[in-house]
Amino acid sequence: MGILGHVFLAERLTAQRVFFAVAGFAGVVLVLSTGFLPGHNTLPAHSAAAESATKAIDFFIAFLSGVLSAVAYFSVRKMKNVPGNTIILSLSLSGILLALLAGIFITPLHIPSDPTVLALLCLSGIPAIFAQYLMTWAFQAAEAGFVSLGQFTGPVFAALLGFVAFGESLSALQWLGAAVTICFGVMMPLFSEQNVQQKIYSLPQGFVSAVKERLRTK
Template identity: 30%
Template sequence: MNRPLSPALAFAVAAAGIGLFSIMDAFMKSLTLALGVYNALIWRTGVSAVFGFGAWAATGRARPTRRAMRLHVIRGAITAAMALLFFWGLARVPMAQAITLSYIAPLAALLLGALFLHERVGARVIGASFAAFAGVLVVLAGESRASLGPEALAGSAAVLASALLYAVNLVVARMQSQAAGPGEIAFFQGMIVTAFLALGAPWLLAVPEAAQWWKILAGGLLATASLFLLGWAYAHGETGYLATTEYTSFVYAATLGFLVFGEHLSPFTLAGAAIIIASCLYAARRRDIAATGPDSAVLMLLPRKRTRR
């Protein structure tokens, strides 16, 4: 899986995966308003598991190794907590504020990638990440909302915690992509997240109305395709490098908001978007991508027994 190829190709595939995730978020926002956070997540991830199984079967359905299964479970648990926190917080703070807080994830991923995966963090990528974050601050400066409600602080804390979990998720995704194929990752991601959420089913589960099922199916398909693309990209590029693609989600969100909802962008938003795009393009010019092995990182995060492939 770790064939040498152009870093720009891995970057482009990761950015496409983020784009599909951004479209999926639009479906999830509608589902969350209609069904609530728990039911929107469990039904969408359940459908994602079905689509993921198809992708896994189409790529050979190889039996997962012990190492891969441990990583699937770890990432599934992280993803379940991360998603619940994010959508819970999103209901209590403005969208721009939630997205801004979530952008700390790529910066944290840079440090985690260097710490656990021994990846080089060059000046170009560090500079581009901080420049992109500065672009987010420009956008936030234009979003002057007076009253956010009494639960805004709790919502912000939830989104911040979700962003930190997402940074860990990015690092685990890099290790996971070294131990399993994209189809396997897509299937087990959906299945394990659904299994964790199912623990609350006796108290929280409700069957959606017929009018919501097309959104659930669309969201599941988009999530599976995104995981497939991101799994492939992270198998061929470093975590800190590919994490900068997360900043493109703002561009996707702004475009979807204009085309679908007729939302007009303020000068602050346009200026911030320009900084983010320029920063990502600057980071994408990096050429000194070294091949790194995940074995030492896996040994650090997982039990020492049965670590062979």
């Protein structure tokens, strides 16, 4: 995202941001390190060669997902004057259409028969929509290279949720990776930007002022 923003939107790409991005990515690698160790792949592998091939495919899929996400959010940044609701609606409709086409031509659609699984599947859309709203607002409001640093927290929170909700164990290396990611991918970039600090400190006052204005208009 930082590279796209720098090339096409003339956004800043400072050495400090590059350092934070590299350090945050290194933390993510540590969090995901268990998945690259032998015997930790969730897919069946009948030989070392098959396991290596599976990991290569997994990495390529994840890499492609990252590239496509960067292109999508870069487009959102370019459309910063378009209302967020319009962008969310277009993304949702496009996703539904692509899912239907994939169900027709690639893999048949399968609706879970277990009511609990079906309910969880439906409820999972709520945080996904909220996340999409927040990311759309963030990329429209700030530089893409700065906002994208916060996306490093995705794997960290996924690992922590697995630890809390499903009892999945985390190694010392993964805990270290989580700390590095939060430190270099979020906290240090956040507080190294003077204008961002001012906005954070003014949030409570701005929130109170907005509430008072809303009550006054009513």
